[in-house]
Amino acid sequence: MFADTLQKIAxxxxxxxxxxxxxFDELNKVYFFSGAIAVxxxxxxxxxxxxxxxxxxxxxxxxxxxxxxxxxxxTNTAISLSKIQQVNINQSLVQRMIGVYGLxxxxxxxxxxxxxxxxxxxxxxxxxxxxxxxxxxxxxxxxMNAITADLMSEEERPFIKISLLSLLKVGITSNYxxxxxxxxxxxxxxxxxxxxxxxxxxxxxxxxDSYVNQSFAMTTIALLLAFFLLLVLVFNVIRIVLKYYNxxxxxxxxxxxxxxxxxxxxxxxxxxxxxxxxxxxxxxxQKKMNILELKIKQASSGEKEERKAVIDIPACNKIESNAIxxxxxxxxxxxxxxxxPNYRKLVFAxxxxxxLPLSGFLGFGYFVAPSILEFMPFVPVYVIFxxxxxxxGFRNYRLFVNDDFIIKxxxxxxxxxxxxxxxxxxxxxxxxxxxxxxxxxxxxxxHTAGGNLSFQLGDFTRIKHYMxxxxxxxxxxxxxxx
Amino acid sequence: xxxxxxxxxDTRQLPQFETVAFESLQAKYxxxxxxxxxxxxxxxxxxxxxxxxxxxxxxxxQLWMILAVVLPVLVxxxxxxxxxxxxxxxFAFRNHDVLFRNGIIATNTIVIPYxxxxxxxxxxxxxxxxxxxxxxxxxxxxxxxxxxVIPGIAKEQAENIKQLLMGKIQKQL
Numbered sequence: 001m002f003a004d005t006l007q008k009i010a011x012x013x014x015x016x017x018x019x020x021x022x023x024f025d026e027l028n029k030v031y032f033f034s035g036a037i038a039v040x041x042x043x044x045x046x047x048x049x050x051x052x053x054x055x056x057x058x059x060x061x062x063x064x065x066x067x068x069x070x071x072x073x074x075t076n077t078a079i080s081l082s083k084i085q086q087v088n089i090n091q092s093l094v095q096r097m098i099g100v101y102g103l104x105x106x107x108x109x110x111x112x113x114x115x116x117x118x119x120x121x122x123x124x125x126x127x128x129x130x131x132x133x134x135x136x137x138x139x140x141x142x143x144m145n146a147i148t149a150d151l152m153s154e155e156e157r158p159f160i161k162i163s164l165l166s167l168l169k170v171g172i173t174s175n176y177x178x179x180x181x182x183x184x185x186x187x188x189x190x191x192x193x194x195x196x197x198x199x200x201x202x203x204x205x206x207x208x209d210s211y212v213n214q215s216f217a218m219t220t221i222a223l224l225l226a227f228f229l230l231l232v233l234v235f236n237v238i239r240i241v242l243k244y245y246n247x248x249x250x251x252x253x254x255x256x257x258x259x260x261x262x263x264x265x266x267x268x269x270x271x272x273x274x275x276x277x278x279x280x281x282x283x284x285x286q287k288k289m290n291i292l293e294l295k296i297k298q299a300s301s302g303e304k305e306e307r308k309a310v311i312d313i314p315a316c317n318k319i320e321s322n323a324i325x326x327x328x329x330x331x332x333x334x335x336x337x338x339x340x341p342n343y344r345k346l347v348f349a350x351x352x353x354x355x356l357p358l359s360g361f362l363g364f365g366y367f368v369a370p371s372i373l374e375f376m377p378f379v380p381v382y383v384i385f386x387x388x389x390x391x392x393g394f395r396n397y398r399l400f401v402n403d404d405f406i407i408k409x410x411x412x413x414x415x416x417x418x419x420x421x422x423x424x425x426x427x428x429x430x431x432x433x434x435x436x437x438x439x440x441x442x443x444x445x446x447h448t449a450g451g452n453l454s455f456q457l458g459d460f461t462r463i464k465h466y467m468x469x470x471x472x473x474x475x476x477x478x479x480x481x482x
Numbered sequence: 483x484x485x486x487x488x489x490x491x492d493t494r495q496l497p498q499f500e501t502v503a504f505e506s507l508q509a510k511y512x513x514x515x516x517x518x519x520x521x522x523x524x525x526x527x528x529x530x531x532x533x534x535x536x537x538x539x540x541x542x543x544q545l546w547m548i549l550a551v552v553l554p555v556l557v558x559x560x561x562x563x564x565x566x567x568x569x570x571x572x573f574a575f576r577n578h579d580v581l582f583r584n585g586i587i588a589t590n591t592i593v594i595p596y597x598x599x600x601x602x603x604x605x606x607x608x609x610x611x612x613x614x615x616x617x618x619x620x621x622x623x624x625x626x627x628x629x630x631v632i633p634g635i636a637k638e639q640a641e642n643i644k645q646l647l648m649g650k651i652q653k654q655l
Contacts, residue, residue: 073607073608075606077603078604078644078648079600080651083600083601083651107600107621299623426594426622426624427624428592429593430590431591434587434588447625447627447628452625464498464500467593468496468497468499471578471593472497474595475595
C-alpha cells in the first residue's frame with residue numbers, strides 16, 4: 001500500500017515532469033528551480049492527501065459500494081450493487097508503467113462514470129469486479145453494448161426489408177427544412193454578393209437602372225435556386241441510399257436485428273425492454289406516399305453512447321411500422337385524451353420568430369445600417385413563411401395520454417409522434433412561470449433514460465393530475481424500465 | 483369514453499404532489515449562499531478596478547459613470563436572485579418519492595420515485611462543513627436533467643435521508 005502511494009504521487013507528478021523537461025533549456029534561473037520544486041512538493045502533498053482521503057469499501061449489509069474522496073470538499077458516493085450496469089477494468093499508459101489498474105463502475109443514466117477507483121492491483125480489481133457483478137444474476141451486462149458482429153446466424157429471417165424505391169422516396173421527401181434552410185442561406189449570400197457587385201459597377205447609374213438589373217439578377221438567381229434545389233435533392237437521395245442501402249430488420253430471440261449500409265454495413269440490436277422513446281414522423285408528401293420514419297431511442301449510459309443509442313429506421317409503411325411497434329410494445333399505440341397548448345404558446349412562438357427578429361432588423365436598419373432596409377420586400381415573405389410554420393407547429397403540438405402510452409405530437413412540416421410508456425419514466429418535472437399561475441397553465445418534462453419529453457403551456461390542473469397518476473403507476477408497480 | 487370517466491373517479495383520490503408541504507433549507511445555509519454571493523460581488527467590483535490599474539486609458543469618466551449605475555443594479559439583482567433562489571428551494575420526502583422545488587421565475591417541481599433512484603452522493607463543501615451542512619445528490623437513469631441536488635441539509639439529517647433512501651432502493655428489488 002505504501003508503494004501505491006509513491007506510485008500515485010508519481011502519477012500525479014508525471015505531467016509536471018514533462019513540462020519541466022520541456023522548459024529546461026528555455027529558462028535556467030534559480031528561482032525557477034525553486035518554484036518547480038515548490039510546485040512539485042505542493043502537488044505531491046495534494047496527491048498524497050487525495051490518496052489518504054480516498055477510501056472505498058463494500059457495505060455487505062446494505063449491498064452497496066461506498067466511495068469517499070476529497071480533501072476539503074468531501075464527497076461520499078453510495079452505489080447500490082444491484083444498480084451497477086458495468087464494471088470496466090482498464091489501464092492507461094501511466095498506469096501500465098507503474099503496474100496498477102483503474103476500475104470504473106457505471107450505473108445507467110448519468111453522463112459521467114459514477115465510481116472511479118484509480119490505481120489498484122490487478123488481483124484486487126478482478127476480485128472487486130467479481131464481487132460487484134455477483135449480484136447481477138440476470139446477466140444484463142453480457143451484451144450490454146448491443147452491437148455485435150455476429151450477424152450470420154442461422155435463424156436470421158428478415159421480416160422487413162426496405163426497398164430501394166422507398167429509400168428514394170425518403171430521399172426526395174425528407175430533410176426539407178434543412179434543404180430549404182441551406183437554399184435560403186445560399187440565396188441570401190448570393191443576393192448580397194450580387195447587390196455588392198451591382199453597387200460597385202453601376203454606382204453612378206440611376207436607381208431605376210439598377211432596379212432593372214436587380215430584377216434581372218433575381219431571375220438568374222431563381223434559375224440558380226431551382227438548380228440548387230435539384231442538387232440538394234440528388235445529394236439527399238444519394239446520401240440516404242448510401243447510408244441505408246439494403247436495410248434489413250430481422251427478429252432474433254425477442255430483439256430486433258438491424259443491418260444496413262452500402263459500403264460499410266452496420267448492424268444494431270434493439271432490445272424492446274431497453275427502448276425508451278419511439279418517434280414516428282411523417283410529412284405531407286410522405287403521407288401521400290405511405291412511408292414514415294421511425295426513430296428509436298434506447299437507454300444509454302453516457303454521452304458518447306447517446307448517438308449510438310438512437311436508431312433510425314428511415315422508411316417503412318404503415319403495416320411495417322405497426323409490426324415493429326407491436327414487437328416493441330406488444331400493443332399498438334392508441335392516441336388517448338388530447339391535451340392542447342394554451343394560445344400563449346403560439347403568441348410566444350410568433351414573438352420569438354417574427355416580432356423579435358423584425359424589430360431587430362428594423363432597428364438595425366434605421367439606426368445603424370440603412371442599406372439593409374433594401375431587403376424590405378422580403379419581410380412579408382418571411383412573415384408569411386415563419387408565421388405559417390409557427391401556426392402549424394402550434395396546431396400540431398399536442399399531448400395524447402391514455403393508460404398505456406404518452407404520445408407527444410409536434411412539428412410544423414415533419415409531424416413527429418414521440419411515444420413513451422409510463423413505466424419508462426424516471427422522473428417528472430413540472431414547471432410554471434409565476435405570471436401563468438392565474439391562467440392555470442404550465443409545463444411538464446418527463447425524464448426517461450433515453451431523453452426527455454416536454455410539453456409546454458398546457459392546462460396545468462390536468463398536467464398535475466397526470467403527474468399524480470403516473471407517479472402512482474410507477475410507485476405501485478415493480479415494472480422494469482430496462 | 484367510459485374508460486375516461488372511470489379513470490377520473492379513480493385518480494381524484496390519488497395523493498397529490500402539489501399539496502405536499504415542502505421543507506425549506508436550513509437557515510444556516512443562507513450564510514453559505516451569502517458567502518458565495520459576496521465572493522461573486524467582490525470579483526465583480528474588483529474586475530474593473532484591476533483593469534483600470536492595468537489599462538487606465540480605457541476608463542474615461544463616462545465609463546465610470548456607467549459602471550457606477552450598472553454595478554449597484556447588478557449587485558442588487560444578484561442578491562435578489564440569490565435570496566429568492568434560496569427562499570424557493572424546498573424538498574419533501576414522501577413514502578414513495580422525493581420532491582424538490584426550485585426556480586426563481588418559474589417554479590419547478592421535480593419528483594423522483596424511489597424505485598427509479600440509481601445512486602446517491604453526499605457532498606460537503608468546506609464552508610458547508612463549518613456550518614454542519616451537507617448536500618445530497620440523487621441520481622436517476624434519466625441523465626443530469628433529472629437528478630436532484632438538495633443543498634443545505636443538516637449533516638445528521640442528510641445521513642438519515644441517505645440511509646432511508648438506500649433502504650428504499652434496496653427494498654424495491
